[in-house]
Amino acid sequence: MANDNLARKIxxxxxxxxxxxxxxxxKIDADRNDQExxxxxxxxxxxxxxxWTGVLNEPRxxxxxxxxVDFAEAAYRIGQADASTGLVYVMHVGAAQxxxxxxxxxxxxxxxxxxSGALLGTxxxxxxxxxxxxxxxxxxxxRDGENYVLNAEKSFTTSSGQADFYVVQTRTPGAKDQTDIxxxxxxxxxxxxxSKPWNALGVRANHSGPIRYNNVKVQKRDRLGAEGQGxxxxxxxxxxxYLIGLGSVWEGVARGVLNAAxxxxxxxxxxxxxxxxxxxxxxxxxxxxxxxxxxxxRPWRLELAAKLDELWRAGxxxxxxxxxxxxxxxxxxxxxxxxxxxxxxxxxxxxYHRGPIERSFRDARAAIAMGPSNVIARDWIGKSLVGLPxxxxxxxxx
Numbered sequence: 460m461a462n463d464n465l466a467r468k469i470x471x472x473x474x475x476x477x478x479x480x481x482x483x484x485x486k487i488d489a490d491r492n493d494q495e496x497x498x499x500x501x502x503x504x505x506x507x508x509x510x511w512t513g514v515l516n517e518p519r520x521x522x523x524x525x526x527x528v529d530f531a532e533a534a535y536r537i538g539q540a541d542a543s544t545g546l547v548y549v550m551h552v553g554a555a556q557x558x559x560x561x562x563x564x565x566x567x568x569x570x571x572x573x574x575s576g577a578l579l580g581t582x583x584x585x586x587x588x589x590x591x592x593x594x595x596x597x598x599x600x601x602r603d604g605e606n607y608v609l610n611a612e613k614s615f616t617t618s619s620g621q622a623d624f625y626v627v628q629t630r631t632p633g634a635k636d637q638t639d640i641x642x643x644x645x646x647x648x649x650x651x652x653x654s655k656p657w658n659a660l661g662v663r664a665n666h667s668g669p670i671r672y673n674n675v676k677v678q679k680r681d682r683l684g685a686e687g688q689g690x691x692x693x694x695x696x697x698x699x700x701y702l703i704g705l706g707s708v709w710e711g712v713a714r715g716v717l718n719a720a721x722x723x724x725x726x727x728x729x730x731x732x733x734x735x736x737x738x739x740x741x742x743x744x745x746x747x748x749x750x751x752x753x754x755x756x757r758p759w760r761l762e763l764a765a766k767l768d769e770l771w772r773a774g775x776x777x778x779x780x781x782x783x784x785x786x787x788x789x790x791x792x793x794x795x796x797x798x799x800x801x802x803x804x805x806x807x808x809x810x811y812h813r814g815p816i817e818r819s820f821r822d823a824r825a826a827i828a829m830g831p832s833n834v835i836a837r838d839w840i841g842k843s844l845v846g847l848p849x850x851x852x853x854x855x856x857x
Contacts, residue, residue, distance in 0.1 A: 473523060476509035477533055481540050489541035492664035493818050496657065498621045499544045499664050500579070506537075506548065507577050515556045515700075521572040526768040527700070531707040531760050538711020539718070542822035543664035545711060547581075549704030550617040554580035554626040557696040558644065561684040570624055570644055581618040582697060583625040583645075583670060585830060586611065593830040594693050594851055599630035600641055600677075607632070607682065609643065609675040615830075619668040620654030623647045627672065628693070631686045638852045640689025644681040651675040661821035690852070699777035702784035703764055706791035709826045710756040713791070713798040716819035717749050720802035723809055723816075742805045749801040752794045759787055782843045789836045792826030799823045 484505045492499050506512050514530045516522020523529075530552055538545035555571055558580075562570075570578060585593030598611035611629050624644055631641040645652075652675060657668035684692055724736035724746065736742050763784055770777045799820040803810045810816035827833045839849055 473510060473525070473529075474532075477506070477511050477536065480505040480509040480511065481536060485537060485544050486540040489544070490814065490818065492541070492543060494663075494813070496663045496666075498618070498666050499541070499547060500621065502541070502544045503547060503551070503579055504577065512548070512551055512579075513555065513571065514552060515559060516567075516571050517559070519572075520567045527703060527764040527771070528761060528768060530700070531703050531764040534704045534707035535711040535714070535760070538708035539715035540711075541664070542708060542712050542819070542825070543662045545708035546662060546665045546667070546705075547579075547618055549701065549708060550581040551579055551622075553697065553700045553704060554582055554624070556700045557582075557626050557642070557692060558683065560696045561642070561688070561692055562644070565680060566644060566683070578623040579618060579621070580624045580626060581616060581622040582628075582701070583613045583616040583619075584628040584697065585614050585616075587614040587669065588612075590614075591828075591830050591832045591835055592851075595637060596629050596640065599634055600632050600643070602632045603676060605679045607643065607677045607679070609645065609672045609677055611672045612669065613672070614669045615667050616654075616670045617665050617667040619657065619666050619670040620652075621647075621666050625670075626683065626697075628689060628697075631689070636852075638690045639687050640693065641686050642683040642689050642692050643677045644683055645672070645675060645677055646681075649675050649677075660824060661818075662825045663821075694778040694781065695776045698781060699767055699784055702781075702788045703760070703767060705826075705829060706756070706784070706787040707760055709788075709791040709795040709823070710753070710760060712819055712823055712826075713749075713753045713756070713795040716795075716799045716802045716816055716823075717746070717753055719815050719819070720749075720805055720810070721746060723806045727806075727809065736805065745801045745805050749798040752797055756787075756791055756794060759790075763787055782840060785831065785836045785839055788831075789833050789840070792823075792829075792833055795819075795823040795826050 484502045510523050511533055513522030514525050518524045534545055534549050537548055558566055558570055586596055588597045589595045601608040624647055627643045627645050631639045651673040653671040655669050657666045724742055728735045766780055767777055802816050803820055806816055842849060
């Protein structure tokens, strides 16, 4: 009993640090970062100081040593305040977890523990040539003795030009086919990295723009896993944490915009009728329908995150639940869009004006397109339902 109480107290302490970090920077900076397209580095620094950028890392590598349930909860709470910061956070934790799963102790010391967890990482996978088929690369690394040279044009790399390190996916030198993939940890200060400005409809602060690697030299010590192991890394390192994280952020966006709409409808009064917006049945119906949608997400998130922890502890492939995670991402994205739309409807001109509700409406649109886009993902789900293979790596892609 004493050990249970101690564990509960430790958990409460780390969550209070998370909430304090969100209140101190994420909430305060959200509108300004959106309007200025300003990268939320201060937010990530505050989250790092609270320990949460190392949520899945072992304590000996400067982490909290927690699991996917805690990571998903953090992404959800951050997403309530700001989708941009939430996405930067998810990509960082995902990149770190890929190193946790497939990296060696030297890599973990240098990239995860370095600077007490202050280094910011991200994925750099999708390529302009293959669009939303982010798993399918045409670029191919070259050899430089026992080291490597990287030439690739990547698109939609979150934290592009801002990250301290990139977990980069490309083809192995002399690749036999499109499944012969290799991963590298690339120093963000490496010569030959070029990023372009990010100017988008929503998630304007996450800098999810294009990035080029021009003759970037990578030492053998920063190859992640073995040559040709990339397909396994995609399925069991990149995809699971990425999908649970994405879905959790969009759940947070849905909850946050619903809370904002409820607060406004309760406080705004029509003086001619002496009624608040919440006194109107039509408004309550919209809010009620939105609430039902939001409530479908939390139990699903907890179940999937707990399953990921179970598979992780057992050393089993987390891709066992890849389709279920994809379903969660699709549903969370659609819920965020529907709830944000309902929030605009019930708040009228107030919601339409530049601010949290309008920002959430724009941010939620990104949820539909983020890979796998909901269009592609629904086909994956349908194929699984009727017993067809995904065929992600056939010639021409999915």
